[in-house]
Amino acid sequence: MLRTLAIAGREIKALFYAPLGYIVLTIYLLFVGLLFSLQILRPGSLADPGPMIAMNHLIMVFLVPFITMALFSEEYRSGRIEVLRTSPLTEVELIFGKFLGALGFYTVLVLSSVVFVLILLAFGRPDFPPIFTGYVGLVLMGMLMVSVGLFFSALSQHQVVAAMSSCITLLVLDWLATVLSFLLRPYVKPSWHFLQGVLNVLGYIAIEPHTTGFARGVVDTRDVVYFLTGSFLFLAMTYVVMESRRWR
Amino acid sequence: MQKPAEIVVDQITKDYGRFRAVDHISFEVSKGSVVGFLGPNGAGKTTTIRMLTCYMPPTSGRASVAGYDVFSQSLQVRENIGYLPESTPLYHEMRVGEYLDYRGKLRGMPRAQRRQRIGEVAERCWLGDRLRWLVGNLSKGYRQRLGIADALLHNPPVLVLDEPTVGLDPSQIREARRLIAELAGQHTVLLSTHILSEVELVCQRVIIIGRGRILAQGTPDELKQQGAQRGGGSRLLVEVRGPADQIKSAIAALPGVQDAKILGGGPVASFEITGKVEAALREQIAATVVGRGWALREMRTAGMSLEEFFVQITDPGRSGERSDGGREAA
Numbered sequence: 277m278l279r280t281l282a283i284a285g286r287e288i289k290a291l292f293y294a295p296l297g298y299i300v301l302t303i304y305l306l307f308v309g310l311l312f313s314l315q316i317l318r319p320g321s322l323a324d325p326g327p328m329i330a331m332n333h334l335i336m337v338f339l340v341p342f343i344t345m346a347l348f349s350e351e352y353r354s355g356r357i358e359v360l361r362t363s364p365l366t367e368v369e370l371i372f373g374k375f376l377g378a379l380g381f382y383t384v385l386v387l388s389s390v391v392f393v394l395i396l397l398a399f400g401r402p403d404f405p406p407i408f409t410g411y412v413g414l415v416l417m418g419m420l421m422v423s424v425g426l427f428f429s430a431l432s433q434h435q436v437v438a439a440m441s442s443c444i445t446l447l448v449l450d451w452l453a454t455v456l457s458f459l460l461r462p463y464v465k466p467s468w469h470f471l472q473g474v475l476n477v478l479g480y481i482a483i484e485p486h487t488t489g490f491a492r493g494v495v496d497t498r499d500v501v502y503f504l505t506g507s508f509l510f511l512a513m514t515y516v517v518m519e520s521r522r523w524r
Numbered sequence: 525m526q527k528p529a530e531i532v533v534d535q536i537t538k539d540y541g542r543f544r545a546v547d548h549i550s551f552e553v554s555k556g557s558v559v560g561f562l563g564p565n566g567a568g569k570t571t572t573i574r575m576l577t578c579y580m581p582p583t584s585g586r587a588s589v590a591g592y593d594v595f596s597q598s599l600q601v602r603e604n605i606g607y608l609p610e611s612t613p614l615y616h617e618m619r620v621g622e623y624l625d626y627r628g629k630l631r632g633m634p635r636a637q638r639r640q641r642i643g644e645v646a647e648r649c650w651l652g653d654r655l656r657w658l659v660g661n662l663s664k665g666y667r668q669r670l671g672i673a674d675a676l677l678h679n680p681p682v683l684v685l686d687e688p689t690v691g692l693d694p695s696q697i698r699e700a701r702r703l704i705a706e707l708a709g710q711h712t713v714l715l716s717t718h719i720l721s722e723v724e725l726v727c728q729r730v731i732i733i734g735r736g737r738i739l740a741q742g743t744p745d746e747l748k749q750q751g752a753q754r755g756g757g758s759r760l761l762v763e764v765r766g767p768a769d770q771i772k773s774a775i776a777a778l779p780g781v782q783d784a785k786i787l788g789g790g791p792v793a794s795f796e797i798t799g800k801v802e803a804a805l806r807e808q809i810a811a812t813v814v815g816r817g818w819a820l821r822e823m824r825t826a827g828m829s830l831e832e833f834f835v836q837i838t839d840p841g842r843s844g845e846r847s848d849g850g851r852e853a854a
Contacts, residue, residue, distance in 0.1 A: 286626055355609065364599050
């Protein structure tokens with residue numbers, strides 16, 4: 277546990293030592309700030325940061341790959357993987373430490389948008405429970421996104437390749453399934469059970485539909501299970517990749 | 525009675541695809557000794573070391589470090605090993621003290637112990653004044669020291685150092701050697717290098733590998749003797765004032781002389797004589813030279829250096845040509 281936390285702590289610090297962390301933070305705050313000022317901070321609108329929280333996935337798809345790209349790629353490229361592998365660490369401790377580190381930075385990122393909730397407090401009385409569940413949902417979504425990024429970082433020793441492939445995968449996960457099911461749904465007759473089933477599955481593996489509930493204050497176990505199993509799947513795949521690299 | 529073996533390697537083999545990097549190597553390193561691990565580039569040194577440090581599993585064979593099997597008890601092996609990889613990879617954005625603290629945490633050392641050991645290893649590796657520096661700003665020599673400090677941090681019984689003196693300046697190399705010599709006794713050290721003078725100075729035993737196999741092992745003196753036997757005797761270096769060609773043919777005609785080579789001409793000629801260089805032959809040569817009226821200036825026997833043995837054994841094709849230039853003078 278101490279070892280996992282040591283790795284996680286180092287990862288968070290590494291992101292804050294380098295300019296990259298601040299660039300990500302700036303882009304995120306710009307995006308959320310725009311959402312906030314255009315959508316919420318308008319005369320007559322509800323004092324509800326829900327839409328701002330719900331739309332986080334749009335930007336996170338692009339930002340999380342930057343947080344995770346270096347996790348393993350950089351260790352491979354620099355040869356530090358040799359130092360890590362020859363330390364008394366299990367593979368699980370290593371992967372989980374990296375995962376927690378990136379998730380920690382992600383959480384800091386997400387929590388930085390609490391500023392806007394505080395601004396909202398000056399003008400109205402927002403309903404707190406949905407805000408709380410909204411943030412819980414964001415962290416759950418972050419677990420999935422970070423584990424996807426971690427997986428691709430373990431696959432390649434080039435950060436750019438890792439970032440691109442995780443970004444594309446996240447985009448597909450976030451959008452394509454939803455878009456496809458929306459585009460195709462009208463043309464698929466209810467009697468075509470197989471295609472209906474495919475669309476249902478596509479709809480289920482998409483990230484976006486699973487985020488909306490949290491922002492409205494609904495914690496649906498299906499969504500929680502989706503994010504947890506998704507992260508577990510990608511962490512397990514990372515483990516397999518790391519183990520197989522050892523044997524090469 | 526030999527001390528118990530700290531590192532035992534038994535018929536270890538590693539294949540990279542079709543390429544066999546290490547081919548059934550076996551050796552032992554006894555507790556508290558410093559053993560030099562020599563070989564030309566690509567001989568399989570680093571591969572062997574990586575298998576010992578549990579970076580990669582062997583294709584076949586067994587090895588144990590500090591009594592633990594590298595395959596089935598990998599974590600215990602890693603706890604008992606301090607390893608300096610060849611390229612000394614470090615985190616450049618961290619500070620020296622912070623890096624050592626992080627490495628201590630990875631090894632599960634409690635805070636008080638970390639603080640105490642960081643102080644000790646920093647002093648031992650002459651890093652005391654650099655603890656607050658960014659690793660990225662350190663010179664190559666200081667990074668190397670940091671790597672050694674990291675390997676020593678948890679006071680492991682076994683140290684595996686892969687080319688620890690690469691990139692150090694001459695005085696740092698001397699300091700590093702002194703450090704390694706100090707470590708002997710308390711630690712078992714496996715030192716990979718291709719600097720032969722280093723091996724002669726610090727290692728009690730030498731293992732030479734080439735193309736994935738062990739070519740020779742023993743103490744440096746044993747190896748030199750072996751080399752002298754394989755090389756067909758040692759050499760005699762003679763310096764005579766007189767006509768070089770005549771002297772050469774006169775010496776070559778003596779019984780027991782295999783070959784006489786002119787190393788340098790001019791009024792004073794020097795020769796390298798190979799053959800059975802025994803006392804009788806030396807006397808005969810002296811008598812011949814003096815009897816013909818030439819002036820004998822110098823005569824000495826040159827044994828085989830570890831370097832010559834190394835070249836002979838790792839590259840049989842070139843063993844005939846001896847590095848004549850300045851070797852004898854050294």
